[in-house]
Amino acid sequence: MNEKGMALHTKIVIGLVLGALAGGTANSILGAGAPNLTFLADQITNPIGTVFLRLLLLLVIPLVFSSLVLGVAGLGDLRRIGRIGVKSFVYTIVISAISVVIGLTLANTIQPGRRVPEDVRKRLEAQYGKTAEETVATTTSGAKATDTPLMKVVKTIVPTNIFFSIGKETPDMLGLMFFALFFGICLSAVPAETAAPLLGTLEGVFAGVERGIQIVMMFAPYAVFCLLFTMTAKFGFGLLISLGWFVGTVLLGLAIHMFGVYSLSVWLLSRISPLEFFKRIKTVMITAFSTSSSNATLPTALRVSEENLGVPRDINSFVLTLGATANQNGTALYEGVTVLFLAQLANIHLTLPQQLVVVYMAIIGGIGTAGVPSGSIPFLIVILSTIGVPPSLIAVIIGVDRILDMCRTTLNVTGDLTIATYVARSEGVELLKEIPEPAAVDL
16 A cells, blocks of 8 residues: 555454445345345355455464564573563463453343343244354363363363364464474574574564565455455344343443553553553454454554564564463453353352352463454353353354454453563563554555
8 A cells, every 4th residue: 555545444444334334234124034135145245254364364373383483582581481471471360350350240230131031032042042052062072071171271282283283273372372482492492503594484484474464454444344244244233232231241341341451551561651552553453353363363463563562573472472362351251241141041140159160260261262253152161061051042142242252352452462562561661662654554
């Protein structure tokens, strides 16, 4: 794009709004099951949007591996690696716990599950029950009853075969990150002249992938239009109204965490203006909202954090790459609200100890949830089964999960950037340097 052209984030917003309006309007006029509308969504807009998402995800694995290895090797000093890792981990656990407490407090106060009419609940179960049964069957078929949630996360983090971990349809990103971290540490411990050829190759991989991402992002406005059109054409706006109390509770919790907790964090810990922070990361937030994927947003987050916020590449590569999977504050909050909502819907009272179990599992789930669209659904089923709420009730929220996924992904990715600025500031880095209009906004 030339210097006087429209900024990429503006184009994405236009595509997002037009896609939502066009799909919602078509749904209202033609009806959700209209053959022409179904054909358009299934055969045209959904494939186009899916190609965009898959292209971004295609580049994520080489990006994660090269950037994390280079970042760790660039940090050099093992003590500095450990220091940054401890800071990131403690921040993630504390902020995730706060997010779940916010969600549970709102769910207990508003009681959204008590406000859904019985006829609406039955209609939603009938409409999405088959999808829910398939999801429950898929989630529970491969699970071992002896594995606790923490043990499942441990097995995901430390793989026995890295090629198996990344060869699945939904790769185990935590396993890849652990391997890249360990490999980067090993490279930093060998003589510089020995590691130099491989590090040079990885620099080339990183640069090539970065350019590929720029090319893919040129098509983002059109892909976002298609993604939003498909979603609203299938579900319309009526579903949001039917589950308004639930949707409103989740959005309120996300807003409190985003503009309350995160603002305090960047102000007190990163020592930067919250308004300036949000202004400089708007491209990342829009990309996260439109793709519903922390992994797909990672390339944009890496670039914006370095160019707009002034966070060094070595810290970015370490913190943001891990955060794309391990720091899921929005997902943790959403899981807490959803579990209480479905329990209320089933007239099941959760005691304080049971709700503390939900807090624990939601924090663990936030660490172990895949950074892809609807990645929290399988872990939600595990939580529901653990506390005695029928997993089939997941059918009630499947219809609105995508729009809420877009919102919580935005919170997740924003949280990654707050960690990066906090760690950078604590390491003595000067943030928010005076820079020209960021290249991350315009292509």
